[in-house]
Amino acid sequence: MRWIEYIAFLSVVVALVWPVGGYLARVFEHQPTWLDPLLRPVEARLHRLMGVTLDQEMSAGVYTLSFVLFGLLGAGWLLLLLMIQQGLPGGPADHYLTTPMTADLAANTAISFATTTTWQAYGGETTLRYATDLLGLVSQNFLAGAAGLAVGIAFIRGLARENSATLGSFWVDMIRAVLWVLLPLSLAGGLVLVWQGVPLNFAAYTQAHTLEGAAQAIAQGPVAALEMIKNLGTNGGGFFNVNAAHPFENPTPLTNFLELLSIAVLPASLTATLGRMTGRPRAGWVLLGVMVALFAAGLAICVLAEAATPPQLAGLHLAGGNMEGKETRFGVGGSVLAAVVTSNGATGSYNSMHGSYQALGVLVPLVNMLLGEVIFGGLGTGLCGMIMMTLIAAFLGGLMIGRTPAYLGKRITVHETQLTILYALLTPAVVLTLTSIALATRAGQAGLVTNTGARGFTEVMFAYASSMANNGQNMAGLNADSLFYNATTAVAMLAGRFGLGALILALAGRFAAQLRLAITDGTLPNDTPQFGALVAATILLVGGLSFLPALALGPVAEALSR
Amino acid sequence: MTIDEEPFVPPRRTSAARFAARTLLAQLRPAIGALIALTLLTGCLFPLVLFALARGISPDQAAGSLVVREGAVVGSRLIGQAFTRADYFHPRPSAAGNGYDASSSGATNYGPSNPKQVDAVRKAAADYRTQNALPGGAEVPVDAVTSSGSGLDPQISPQNAALQVPRVARARRLAEADVRRLVAEHVEDRQFGFMGAPRVSVLELNLALDRAGPGKAG
Numbered sequence: 208m209r210w211i212e213y214i215a216f217l218s219v220v221v222a223l224v225w226p227v228g229g230y231l232a233r234v235f236e237h238q239p240t241w242l243d244p245l246l247r248p249v250e251a252r253l254h255r256l257m258g259v260t261l262d263q264e265m266s267a268g269v270y271t272l273s274f275v276l277f278g279l280l281g282a283g284w285l286l287l288l289l290m291i292q293q294g295l296p297g298g299p300a301d302h303y304l305t306t307p308m309t310a311d312l313a314a315n316t317a318i319s320f321a322t323t324t325t326w327q328a329y330g331g332e333t334t335l336r337y338a339t340d341l342l343g344l345v346s347q348n349f350l351a352g353a354a355g356l357a358v359g360i361a362f363i364r365g366l367a368r369e370n371s372a373t374l375g376s377f378w379v380d381m382i383r384a385v386l387w388v389l390l391p392l393s394l395a396g397g398l399v400l401v402w403q404g405v406p407l408n409f410a411a412y413t414q415a416h417t418l419e420g421a422a423q424a425i426a427q428g429p430v431a432a433l434e435m436i437k438n439l440g441t442n443g444g445g446f447f448n449v450n451a452a453h454p455f456e457n458p459t460p461l462t463n464f465l466e467l468l469s470i471a472v473l474p475a476s477l478t479a480t481l482g483r484m485t486g487r488p489r490a491g492w493v494l495l496g497v498m499v500a501l502f503a504a505g506l507a508i509c510v511l512a513e514a515a516t517p518p519q520l521a522g523l524h525l526a527g528g529n530m531e532g533k534e535t536r537f538g539v540g541g542s543v544l545a546a547v548v549t550s551n552g553a554t555g556s557y558n559s560m561h562g563s564y565q566a567l568g569v570l571v572p573l574v575n576m577l578l579g580e581v582i583f584g585g586l587g588t589g590l591c592g593m594i595m596m597t598l599i600a601a602f603l604g605g606l607m608i609g610r611t612p613a614y615l616g617k618r619i620t621v622h623e624t625q626l627t628i629l630y631a632l633l634t635p636a637v638v639l640t641l642t643s644i645a646l647a648t649r650a651g652q653a654g655l656v657t658n659t660g661a662r663g664f665t666e667v668m669f670a671y672a673s674s675m676a677n678n679g680q681n682m683a684g685l686n687a688d689s690l691f692y693n694a695t696t697a698v699a700m701l702a703g704r705f706g707l708g709a710l711i712l713a714l715a716g717r718f719a720a721q722l723r724l725a726i727t728d729g730t731l732p733n734d735t736p737q738f739g740a741l742v743a744a745t746i747l748l749v750g751g752l753s754f755l756p757a758l759a760l761g762p763v764a765e766a767l768s769r
Numbered sequence: 770m771t772i773d774e775e776p777f778v779p780p781r782r783t784s785a786a787r788f789a790a791r792t793l794l795a796q797l798r799p800a801i802g803a804l805i806a807l808t809l810l811t812g813c814l815f816p817l818v819l820f821a822l823a824r825g826i827s828p829d830q831a832a833g834s835l836v837v838r839e840g841a842v843v844g845s846r847l848i849g850q851a852f853t854r855a856d857y858f859h860p861r862p863s864a865a866g867n868g869y870d871a872s873s874s875g876a877t878n879y880g881p882s883n884p885k886q887v888d889a890v891r892k893a894a895a896d897y898r899t900q901n902a903l904p905g906g907a908e909v910p911v912d913a914v915t916s917s918g919s920g921l922d923p924q925i926s927p928q929n930a931a932l933q934v935p936r937v938a939r940a941r942r943l944a945e946a947d948v949r950r951l952v953a954e955h956v957e958d959r960q961f962g963f964m965g966a967p968r969v970s971v972l973e974l975n976l977a978l979d980r981a982g983p984g985k986a987g
Contacts, residue, residue: 211963257802272792276800284804303872333873346812350804378799385807394819401823404847406833408820412872413833415842417850418857418975425845425871427833431823432816449874452918454847455833460965516911519881523894526928527911531886532876534917535861535924538966542918559918562878563886662880684878765882 209514209540213506216467216544217499220583223472224495228479234387235360235380236484237261246386253382264373267716270361271709273377277354278704281347282321288343289313295338298411299426306334306688315693319679320347322704323355323585325437325444325555326679326696328688332426332447337409344444345433349393352440352586353384358708359477359587360384362594365715366615367484369722374715388473389439396435396469404458407431430455438469441586443555443679450680451545451558452534463541463558470552474589481590485615489734494593496736497743498582502551505571505582510543512568529568532560543568550575553585555679562657562666562682566766569682573669573762576676578750579634585677591711593742597733598627600745604731604738614733616723626714630707634675635753637702641671641695642757650691657684661768665761674699836972844972845871849923852975855900856940858925858933860971861912862893865920874919890914901936924968927956943982951977 233240254260265273290313293301306312306329319326320343329335335344357380364374401407406427413425430446434456437443447453457463475495482491514528528539537545542559549557550572561569575582581593594614602619605612612619619627645651645667655663666685673680674696681687687696724730732738823831834846844850849860851869866873879886893914898907910929930952938948955974958967 208959208963212965215963253803253806256806257799259799268788269792269796272789273796273800276793276796277803280800280804284808305873330873330875341816342808342812345816346808349811349815350807378803382803382807385811390811390815393815394822397819398822398826401819401830402827404830404834407816407823407831408833410832413835413842413845415835415844415850415871417844418972418979419850419852419854421851423844423848423850423869423871425833425835425848426874429816429820431831432819436811447874447919449876449919452876453874454849454919454921454923458834458847460960464964517881519887520890520911523891523914524906524908525890525894525911525914526908527926529881529915530911530917531879531890531915532918533915534919534922535912535926535968536922536965541965560876560878562880563876565881657878658880658883660882662882665880682878682880683876684880765880768882 209510209538212540213544216464217503219468220471220475221495221499224476224479227472227476228491229483231388231476231480232483234383235375240387242387242391250382250386254379257378259376259378261379263376263379265376266373267712267719270374270377271712274354274358274708274712275705277377277381278321278351281350282317285320285343285347286313286317288339289316292336292339295336297337297409298428299332299337300411303332303412303424303426304334304336306330308334311690311693312688315697318697318700320344320442320444321351322677322700323351323440323442323553324674324677324679324700324703325442326674326681326700327444328693330448331445332428337428340446341429341432345436348433348436348440348442349385349389350381352436352442353381353389355441355585355587356384356388356473357381357587358711359590362591362711362715363477363481363484365718366481366617368719371719374712374719389436392439392469393435396465397431399465400434400462401431403462404455405431405434405462406455426455434466435469438466438554438556439473439586441470441474441552441554441589443549445556449560451556452560457558460536460541463537463545466556467545467548470548470554470556471583473586474552474583477587477590487615487734490615493734493736493739494597494742497739497746498593501582501743501746502547505551505575506543506547509547509568509571510540512565513543514539517565529563529565532563534558546572547575549680550678551580551582551584553580553589553676553678555673555681557680560683561669561680562684566762569665569669570758570762572680573665573672574750574754574758576672576678577634577638577754578746580676580678581746588677588708588711595627595630595711596746596749597742598623599631599749600738600742601731601733602627603745604741608729608731610729610731613724613730616726617718617721618724623714623717626710626717630710631749633702633706633710637699638668638671638675639757641699642668645671645691645695648691650689654685654687654689654692656686661761661765665765668757668761670696671699675703677703836976838976846970846973847923849921850972852971855936857975857978858930858937858971861922861925862889862914862916863920864916869921871921874921876918876920877916901932903932923972924970927952927967927969930969930974937978941978941982947981948978951981
């Protein structure tokens with residue numbers, strides 16, 4: 208039955224790619240849409256306030272600096288809010304907020320949300336005021352998600368334009384992403400979620416008296432306001448400690464399905480946006496095909512690992528798969544689907560505890576993040592990562608047939624290659640360095656409060672892979688609320704967001720300036736299944752070369768140790 | 770490197786640092802304006818509009834799906850609560866606070882190689898077999914002996930509920946067939962036939978039990 212759920216999920220994603228991708232292309236090419244009568248006046252008002260115009264254009268450098276500036280301002284605002292939140296009015300009552308908001312936790316959280324990582328070293332219901340949730344987390348979910356989409360659109364323009372010094376305007380794109388894409392979907396989806404049971408209130412925690420006469424305090428809050436946008440913006444930070452495993456965040460299999468769709472559909476649809484804006488729709492389909500194939504492979508491995516009776520529990524005469532850390536209503540099937548979607552979608556909104564997955568089960572989300580979130584991936588950034596890998600594939604393919612490597616008619620010469628290779632190296636450099644430092648220092652080892660050995664290694668590597676990929680999911684056995692982890696994961700989040708983002712935009716600027724090569728008999732076609740296979744192989748090759756030795760010490764060692 | 774690669778080199782006199790400083794200064798107004806205006810729009814107006822609509826369309830759910838019995842809130846339909854008495858169906862083990870603490874969700878996070886997980890499951894399985902008078906080698910549904918992701922899982926598998934029927938029926942002096950029928954009425958199938966997993970809500974089943982016949986404390 209779970210295979211039907213998986214096939215249904217992928218079918219809906221694929222079916223929505225063309226219409227949604229087309230809509231995105233219309234929005235960012237400023238063509239008329241049916242929301243215009245409502246939103247154009249709002250947009251005009253915002254532009255006047257900010258002193259920008261619809262036809263404003265920016266070079267790659269200005270686009271990058273605007274993106275970075277906006278992200279850092281957002282982090283600053285959230286930091287301020289977190290530091291003063293004790294004094295903010297409204298619920299929940301003080302005695303429930305047991306996690307101390309230290310300066311390092313506040314800074315880590317601020318950077319985390321401004322970079323769409325939304326890694327949480329705290330539990331929501333024991334840490335945050337409702338006011339912080341809304342004015343800080345919800346709004347940063349919108350803004351950081353929109354900024355990521357803007358970068359993705361700018362990158363597509365780089366491939367679509369010829370002889371152009373500019374990539375569009377960051378401000379115009381970001382505002383359009385909020386108004387035309389994220390707000391309407393959050394509103395419509397939010398209503399469905401409330402209907403299914405996700406709360407939306409500002410009440411104090413409910414004092415219930417259970418059937419057996421015990422007292423139970425039930426956490427409340429404006430959960431539904433966060434739930435859609437955390438997924439649409441591929442942020443993922445939960446309202447509650449256990450994120451989408453919490454019945455208030457994710458009450459039914461339908462909400463699970465919908466929340467996972469809202470992670471995958473927009474990033475997947477950007478392949479069609481690329482196809483439309485560059486006039487090469489088949490190239491977009493090829494990238495989507497690579498994504499779906501790699502997605503399905505990871506899903507199959509993960510579900511086989513989790514659906515089997517856990518080997519460590521063999522002999523106890525249990526019936527069923529690995530349900531430790533999983534919810535009954537999702538079962539193994541819906542839990543694994545969420546693990547694979549969230550780890551591919553740069554979204555931390557897991558609905559089961561990856562820290563309790565089998566060794567090969569947790570290998571899949573870890574590898575998905577280490578590959579750079581290219582399978583659907585983060586909103587905007589996922590497509591960029593996929594194209595970066597595609598450029599390496601085109602480079603390899605070009606060398607094989609002895610031609611100047613090119614992608615969609617854009618030549619990949621020395622400078623483009625340098626930027627691409629820097630991009631491919633930054634993730635392993637940051638993740639492996641920080642993992643080594645954590646494992647070699649007392650401060651790093653102190654985080655391993657639940658599990659040790661190969662599992663502990665995996666937990667630490669998972670934390671940095673997640674931060675660098677701006678994913679935000681964790682293996683929660685690691686206690687990450689310490690100065691050491693708050694500081695080092697923040698470094699990875701900043702490198703993953705702005706380091707990789709700057710390389711993406713620099714490359715987009717170079718491509719925009721180029722003319723497009725004509726297609727000849729000697730051109731390596733970019734829109735065939737063969738090219739797709741080359742791209743998939745390249746992704747696995749680059750990821751494997753970078754991370755296999757480290758993975759051997761973690762999940763692989765654990766899997767072999769029984 | 771070929772020459773036609775470089776059409777857009779910035780003029781020599783502008784250093785990168787000066788370019789960055791000038792750009793950042795020029796973009797400060799749109800950045801601050803966007804941050805303030807969009808924070809108010811998305812962090813204030815949006816939640817309030819959604820709140821108003823939700824209150825109108827689904828007021829019960831918006832308030833947390835609370836269950837009221839005889840004028841008192843006894844819990845939420847969506848949130849599991851602890852049951853230990855023999856005359857109630859039991860939920861899964863919970864790692865939220867001291868068990869089903871709905872103000873502090875949480876899981877064990879035990880990895881498969883952690884001996885604590887094996888110990889906890891072995892003990893839970895032994896307890897489950899004792900409570901439900903099952904022979905030593907009887908198969909136990911895995912959900913009955915493992916902690917959920919949230920620690921607040923409101924549901925158990927239908928197999929788990931079925932194995933608890935004789936115990937509950939005995940404790941309540943009800944016919945097993947009556948209790949079994951009650952369980953069957955509370956089995957939720959996969960949503961739309963293919964989403965998620967079949968399940969039984971423990972709180973709703975126990976509320977129905979209380980309506981069907983008096984339990985006895987102990």
